[in-house]
Amino acid sequence: MTAEVLVMGAGPAALCIASALVERGVKVAGVAPSAPEAPWQNTFGIWGPEVDALGLAHLLGHRWSHTSSYFAAGLGSEPVAHGIDYGLFDKAALQRHWLTPCQDAGVAWTRGAVVAIEHHERGSVVTTDQGDRLEARLVLDCTGHHSPFLKRPDEGPVAGQAAYGIVGRFSNPPVEPGQFVLMDYRCDHLSEAERRCGPPTFLYAMDFGGGRFFVEETSLALAPEVPYDVLKARLLKRLAHRGIEVLAVEEEEFCLFPMNMPLPDLDQQLLAFGGGATLVHPASGYMIGALLRRSPALAQAIADGLADANLPSPSLARAAWQALWPLELQRKHALYRFGLEKLMRYPEGQLRQFFATFFSLPKLQWYGFLTNTLTLPDLVGAMLRLFAVSPWSVRLGLMQQQGREFPLMLRLFKP
Ligand SMILES: Cc1cc2nc3c(=O)[nH]c(=O)nc-3n(C[C@H](O)[C@H](O)[C@H](O)COP(=O)(O)OP(=O)(O)OC[C@H]3O[C@@H](n4cnc5c(N)ncnc54)[C@H](O)[C@@H]3O)c2cc1C
Numbered sequence: 001m002t003a004e005v006l007v008m009g010a011g012p013a014a015l016c017i018a019s020a021l022v023e024r025g026v027k028v029a030g031v032a033p034s035a036p037e038a039p040w041q042n043t044f045g046i047w048g049p050e051v052d053a054l055g056l057a058h059l060l061g062h063r064w065s066h067t068s069s070y071f072a073a074g075l076g077s078e079p080v081a082h083g084i085d086y087g088l089f090d091k092a093a094l095q096r097h098w099l100t101p102c103q104d105a106g107v108a109w110t111r112g113a114v115v116a117i118e119h120h121e122r123g124s125v126v127t128t129d130q131g132d133r134l135e136a137r138l139v140l141d142c143t144g145h146h147s148p149f150l151k152r153p154d155e156g157p158v159a160g161q162a163a164y165g166i167v168g169r170f171s172n173p174p175v176e177p178g179q180f181v182l183m184d185y186r187c188d189h190l191s192e193a194e195r196r197c198g199p200p201t202f203l204y205a206m207d208f209g210g211g212r213f214f215v216e217e218t219s220l221a222l223a224p225e226v227p228y229d230v231l232k233a234r235l236l237k238r239l240a241h242r243g244i245e246v247l248a249v250e251e252e253e254f255c256l257f258p259m260n261m262p263l264p265d266l267d268q269q270l271l272a273f274g275g276g277a278t279l280v281h282p283a284s285g286y287m288i289g290a291l292l293r294r295s296p297a298l299a300q301a302i303a304d305g306l307a308d309a310n311l312p313s314p315s316l317a318r319a320a321w322q323a324l325w326p327l328e329l330q331r332k333h334a335l336y337r338f339g340l341e342k343l344m345r346y347p348e349g350q351l352r353q354f355f356a357t358f359f360s361l362p363k364l365q366w367y368g369f370l371t372n373t374l375t376l377p378d379l380v381g382a383m384l385r386l387f388a389v390s391p392w393s394v395r396l397g398l399m400q401q402q403g404r405e406f407p408l409m410l411r412l413f414k415p
Helices: 012-022 048-053 091-104 193-199 226-239 288-307 313-324 325-345 348-358 363-371 378-390 394-398 407-410
Strands: 004-010 030-031 045-047 058-065 065-068 087-088 109-111 114-120 121-129 134-140 160-170 180-185 200-211 212-222 247-259
Touching: 004 012, 004 121, 004 288, 012 030, 012 091, 012 288, 045 048, 045 363, 048 058, 048 288, 065 134, 065 247, 087 091, 087 160, 114 313, 121 325, 134 288, 134 313, 160 200, 160 226, 160 325, 193 348, 212 226, 212 247, 212 325, 226 247, 288 394, 325 407, 348 378, 348 394, 363 378
Parallel strands: 004 030, 004 134, 030 109, 065 180
Antiparallel strands: 045 087, 058 087, 114 121, 121 134, 160 212, 160 247, 180 200, 200 212
């Protein structure tokens, strides 16, 4: 055996679960094509109270209190203030936070991409493209959203969140000083035809200070996903309409990941964490908060299972899957997928009305919805309230049967 647990991957999910396991005394090894110290490309955002509750506020590189969104069409419209802080992780600090306990515990990452996995009663063996064979009682797939090794039901097209962003300098500030904009749905830079027939996209933007800004044109979720060239053209058109020119591009972000993937088969011997385990929030696209909140229970279930030397690996994996996806979380996931299915079908005008209504809910409800921190009854309560206070155009959209809503709703009762 290479270790008790072999973690495939070296992204946020891999490092997060590896550190939670070594803290519980589990012997861990890793395997990934690149070193776990290699810098991550994505920018990771999170709501302030999420990191505060976890005691991890020091891992933020930026934090904004002036947080808002725009849901009216016109350029001159007033922002909706969110009244809740938002932050961006200092990626290097987050990586160090997880990597240091692994290094202290002597976790070694073999360099290579896994190409095959065989399972047996006492464990699993993975083979890499370098010809290495590594064996562990439990293998954890943290290779991201598109793992070819995980079994999951095929439930039709999966919607992707797509975004194109620029960190750079601009001829005029794209947002107010010190402002963070979650969703700017103003769309008077688009023609009538573009609004009616094109995909609804919004601007996610923030002031980094020192004359630097991050602006990202985003499509919340669509299948097929919105192409990058469309997003880039939309972003430049939006900026030009406001008389803003891009003076210098420091970084570009190309973002694409699945939003409404079905849960993996919870009976399989290959365990997973992160994108492959469907931990992305199907309504918001966020995942880092979920990693931080859900890794302790998963790591504890694995440590408990490993403590029983006679427990066969398939049983160990099954117990761990249940700790990661208890019934209540499965039910909430079904509700979120149901909600996203509705959202994806709204034309641009109704979508703006929907979000204006959503963010008029009490803070605890919309924040709890977006961070997946409400109990199931509270989540149902928030959704019912949203329906009750929505204008009729939004309500009708919520009631119409246009796609997979019915089977998704049934999952609430039978996940
Ligand atoms: C551009 C972008 C921005 C995002 N922004 C946010 C955000 O602001 N907030 C948020 O919460 N979420 C965000 N997300 C969603 C989510 O948090 C990220 O996608 C996150 O990187 C997923 O983490 P992961 O560890 O599951 O997978 P990944 O980050 O994709 O890591 C996968 C790891 O597995 C390795 N690997 C791949 N194949 C193999 C193989 N065959 N064998 C061994 N190793 C392999 C890779 O090299 C990598 O190390 C964003 C996603 C993207 C794409």
